[in-house]
C-alpha cells in the first residue's frame with residue numbers, strides 16, 4: 001500500500017486515481033511541456049524583440065541577461081542593432097529544445 005499524496009489515505013499500489021479524493025496520481029509527475037505552449041520565455045517573442053527592439057537590448061532583458069545594458073550604452077554606435085539582428089536570426093532558427101536549455105531552466 002502507498003499513500004495518496006493529496007489526501008494521505010492509503011491506496012492500491014497500482015491505483016491510477018485515488019479512490020478517496022479522486023486525484024489523478026500521475027498528475028504530479030512533471031508534465032512534458034509541448035514546445036511552444038506553457039509558461040517560460042518564448043523563443044518567438046525573444047526573436048521578435050531582437051528584430052524590432054534589439055538595438056536597445058530589449059530581448060536580452062527579456063531573456064534575463066544583464067548584458068542588455070551594453071546594448072543600451074552602445075546604442076548610438078548601431079553596433080548593437082547589428083548584433084541584435086544576428087541574435088534574432090539565432091533565436092528564431094534555434095530549436096525549441098536548445099532555447100529551453102539556454103533560457104528556460
Ligand SMILES: [Zn+2]
Nearest residue numbers: 004007018021
Ligand atoms: Zn487521495
